[in-house]
Amino acid sequence: LKPAFTRNSRRECLARLQHETFDVLILGGGINGAGVARDLALRDPAMKIGLVEQRHFSSGTSGKNSQLIHGGLRYLKNLEIGLVRESLHERATLLEIAPHLVKPLRFLIPMYGWFPRFYYGSGLYLYDALAGGRNVGSHRGLSRSEALDLEPGLAREGLTSAAVFYDCLIHSARFVLENLFDAARAGAAIVNYCRAGEHKRLNGAYEVDLTDVLSGRRFVCRARKLIDATGPWSRAAGLRLVRGSHVILPRLTSGGHAIAYFEEGGRIIFVIPWGNGDLSLVGTTDVDHDASADDVSVSRTEVDYLMSIVRRLFPQSSGVEPVSAYSSLRPLLKSTDASPTKTSREHRIWESPGGVLHIAGGKYTTYRAMSEEAAGRLSTRACLTRHTPLGGNTPEALAEVPAELEEYGVLAKYVRQYSGENGLRSAKLAFAVEHEMVECLPDLLFISTYWGYETPQCIPAIGEELGRYLNWDRDRTAEEIRLSRRICALPE
């Protein structure tokens, strides 16, 4: 299997969007847009599919989440049994079709006091039961001393017991790219930095105003069907935007496991192994977001809240400070009385009076099932995504892939073809430019890789290297570095 994009792909696809009439035009290159594009392209190779993304692919919520493919233990508390069951089954499917990007992860739940022991203990039995024969691993109760053996840094006061259970970790930004690659290989025209504006319907087809954001050029694209997968940007009525933020810290845990901590408000805070194992990702918050979807950043209150939990859980972390942060928005379905934490993660797929198909709500974990449902509204052919390996990554094919390039799966051999002054880093940089439609420094730092979050101190050096590769002048390079630093910065 070859890389789906070359450096000419964006230009070629832009020309196609301008000159061809599409069966379907998908707006939004997050996981839902990418998932529907792949589903339709695999079902029906004759269908003409276009997809436009206003910034870089996965630069919205899909690349800035908790990076978990999970059943969602906490939704059991709201008795969202159907959602948890579906998520657990999708978890098993994604593990099978994308073993290079979805990895089993062990979680430790420390229990403080006696009530949680009973409460979460029974929840974990149900969690395992709902996964049925497709569980990742069964949960197990731990005594206080077993918990401290596993995680000696945990706060000891009030610790009564613990439990371990299993979910999965994913590189959520790269996973979106791989869905788009498969769709492109099957013939879809996929373009980043292309914003959809107004649309009108003429003679049974939509005419959509598109702007190539890089050149400023505007043109019209014709499509018989429009799918709105713009997530938090959707103008469809009935969405509630809830901000969730994460901080990245020097590693807090002593092993390769994550921590799931239930705080008093009913929120679950994860401490997740991150980077090369030298960092921890901590999140998330739940705050109603009243500003525009373009204006999302972590607040000082959110950082203080997350750090207060870190300090409480790991008393020896008093000198540890976050190195970076990110925030994104959940586009949840409105329910008037619920708190942000309790608002349901159920999804909805519906057609607006003008005939546009909207896909919203839900979780990253359930994107494949949501995509199947949305694509099923447009094609009666059989869905193939349940069993088709993402990017051709079967376990046999992966046996050839070196560990340091595992997340590239079978494309690793193309990454290795590139070289440069900084070894593997230069190779990944070149591959991102040549085959991942990287146009700007943040595309490389926060989507192709998470270098920007993991090593923000290296942003200037990577920016200089990318600038040399793309022949940017000094001003452009300096501006890209400034912008990238702002994206992952902590609030004043």
Ligand SMILES: Cc1cc2nc3c(=O)[nH]c(=O)nc-3n(C[C@H](O)[C@H](O)[C@H](O)COP(=O)(O)OP(=O)(O)OC[C@H]3O[C@@H](n4cnc5c(N)ncnc54)[C@H](O)[C@@H]3O)c2cc1C
């Ligand atoms: C903090 C947080 C943590 C989460 N953690 C998890 C988790 O661990 N596991 C899990 O299963 N789920 C998680 N979720 C939920 C999950 O990430 C989202 O449900 C999912 O990513 C939504 O994907 P999407 O494609 O609908 O939206 P997005 O990823 O936001 O994609 C929408 C895209 O549309 C583009 N767009 C908008 N307007 C236009 C336009 N006019 N023209 C062209 N393009 C446009 C945007 O730029 C954007 O890229 C989390 C959510 C949040 C907020």
